[in-house]
Amino acid sequence: MARRVVLETAGGVAAIFAARALVVDDDELDDDGRRRLSELVTAADDDHDPAVAGPGLLRDAQTYQITVEHPDGPSLVLSATDGHVSPPFAELRDWIRDNGRPARSTRDALGLEPPGPE
Amino acid sequence: MSPRTHARCITPPYLLEHLLTSSDPEVRAAAARTLAGSVELRVRREVTTTLAPDAVVPQAAESAGGARSIYDAQHQESTSGPLVRGEDDPAVDDASVNKAFDGLGVTRQFYADVLGRDSIDGNGGALDGYVHYGRAFNNAFWDGSQMVFGDGDGQIFADFTGSLDVIGHELTHGVTEALAGLEYHLQPGALNESISDVFGSLVKQFSRNQTADEADWLIGDDIFTPDFAGDALRSLKAPGTAYDNATFGKDEQPAHMDDFVVLPDTAAGDWGGVHTNSGIPNHAFYLVATAIGGYAWEAAGHIWFEALAASTPKTDFTQFARNTLTRATLVFGESSSQAQAVRDGWSQVGIALDEASTED
Numbered sequence: 001m002a003r004r005v006v007l008e009t010a011g012g013v014a015a016i017f018a019a020r021a022l023v024v025d026d027d028e029l030d031d032d033g034r035r036r037l038s039e040l041v042t043a044a045d046d047d048h049d050p051a052v053a054g055p056g057l058l059r060d061a062q063t064y065q066i067t068v069e070h071p072d073g074p075s076l077v078l079s080a081t082d083g084h085v086s087p088p089f090a091e092l093r094d095w096i097r098d099n100g101r102p103a104r105s106t107r108d109a110l111g112l113e114p115p116g117p118e
Numbered sequence: 119m120s121p122r123t124h125a126r127c128i129t130p131p132y133l134l135e136h137l138l139t140s141s142d143p144e145v146r147a148a149a150a151r152t153l154a155g156s157v158e159l160r161v162r163r164e165v166t167t168t169l170a171p172d173a174v175v176p177q178a179a180e181s182a183g184g185a186r187s188i189y190d191a192q193h194q195e196s197t198s199g200p201l202v203r204g205e206d207d208p209a210v211d212d213a214s215v216n217k218a219f220d221g222l223g224v225t226r227q228f229y230a231d232v233l234g235r236d237s238i239d240g241n242g243g244a245l246d247g248y249v250h251y252g253r254a255f256n257n258a259f260w261d262g263s264q265m266v267f268g269d270g271d272g273q274i275f276a277d278f279t280g281s282l283d284v285i286g287h288e289l290t291h292g293v294t295e296a297l298a299g300l301e302y303h304l305q306p307g308a309l310n311e312s313i314s315d316v317f318g319s320l321v322k323q324f325s326r327n328q329t330a331d332e333a334d335w336l337i338g339d340d341i342f343t344p345d346f347a348g349d350a351l352r353s354l355k356a357p358g359t360a361y362d363n364a365t366f367g368k369d370e371q372p373a374h375m376d377d378f379v380v381l382p383d384t385a386a387g388d389w390g391g392v393h394t395n396s397g398i399p400n401h402a403f404y405l406v407a408t409a410i411g412g413y414a415w416e417a418a419g420h421i422w423f424e425a426l427a428a429s430t431p432k433t434d435f436t437q438f439a440r441n442t443l444t445r446a447t448l449v450f451g452e453s454s455s456q457a458q459a460v461r462d463g464w465s466q467v468g469i470a471l472d473e474a475s476t477e478d
């Protein structure tokens with residue numbers, strides 16, 4: 001089983017329109033894509049400042065959660081909230097948006113479905 | 119009552135006119151003095167709206183403060199970009215900057231003229247806004263001290279400064295924080311969202327000089343791209359009908375307590391569905407405003423604003439409903455049509471107000 005990266009977005013003034021979870025599967029990328037994803041994950045993890053536990057004084061802020069599921073190890077979970085998104089996190093999130101596919105279902109986002117056509 | 123600083127709240131002209139008939143000569147005299155002082159401002163507004171009834175009024179508000187500063191985030195997710203238009207500056211060659219500037223001006227004018235509130239904090243505090251935030255950023259938010267607007271992704275959403283009710287919505291989050299500090303969780307959070315929708319809609323109605331019957335009662339209908347024309351984020355008139363298409367599915371906002379949606383109090387659950395369950399108090403306001411008739415920002419808007427000022431961080435739907443009834447009763451009388459409209463409005467969304475109801 002290959003590495004899988006999932007981006008989930010919640011909240012915002014248009015909360016109901018928040019994009020479905022986006023999924024990137026390693027085995028759907030070429031070598032350059034896999035290498036770039038690794039670089040971005042490493043950079044975002046090195047600079048990671050976990051999202052605050054509650055909304056604080058933010059109103060209508062979106063929260064982003066990126067889960068990196070490794071086949072042979074623990075998952076890495078990175079999160080950030082509007083107003084507190086680091087440049088490396090934003091770069092990883094935007095790369096997933098550009099290269100990911102919408103999860104076909106909740107089971108797909110959770111890695112419970114085998115890869116297949118959308 | 120809230121321990122926080124409350125706004126000074128001017129008495130609306132229609133109420134002053136009513137007080138001119140009071141049996142108490144001191145009340146009559148005070149009402150006459152106040153009414154005389156408000157005439158100039160009111161006439162100025164009426165002239166403006168007559169000249170351009172469908173236009174956003176771009177000039178500076180009659181506020182003592184609330185100076186506007188618009189900054190350009192330059193597509194970074196940071197509020198450190200350069201100032202591109204200040205209060206006394208002319209329009210610039212950037213539509214987003216000008217729309218944010220004008221929208222904040224109209225919202226400031228609404229709060230000053232209608233509710234007697236001088237800017238967000240009630241003391242003429244600065245109004246700072248950031249435009250061009252992030253890349254393809256599908257959001258607008260209040261960061262605790264300023265308003266932030268994205269350009270949209272160009273596919274579903276366009277520029278978030280394009281919708282006056284969205285600008286009013288975000289600025290109102292600051293007012294709510296200053297007045298009541300409503301928590302952003304569960305029912306107080308959904309009420310917080312509803313207050314922003316209510317006053318965001320009222321700002322738009324005020325700018326268009328629309329009565330409750332004429333208003334569209336939509337939030338965010340101007341931020342969608344042409345491919346999604348006709349959609350809106352929310353409808354106060356008919357929660358659950360703001361959109362219905364193949365891409366997003368159907369709006370599922372409830373309009374009644376029977377349909378209250380229980381969601382987790384987490385970021386993924388939108389803090390208990392604050393943008394979902396706001397449909398219930400949103401619809402209550404619509405029902406009250408249309409039952410009273412006329413301009414919604416007058417009786418209904420004042421009742422809601424005073425009820426907000428009487429709220430605390432943990433005020434829930436029922437307590438807020440009680441606050442509105444208390445304010446309506448104090449201002450208009452227990453057997454007034456306005457108080458009855460408040461009882462009926464809340465009853466129709468599943469919140470019954472008994473005789474023993476009291477304020478926070």
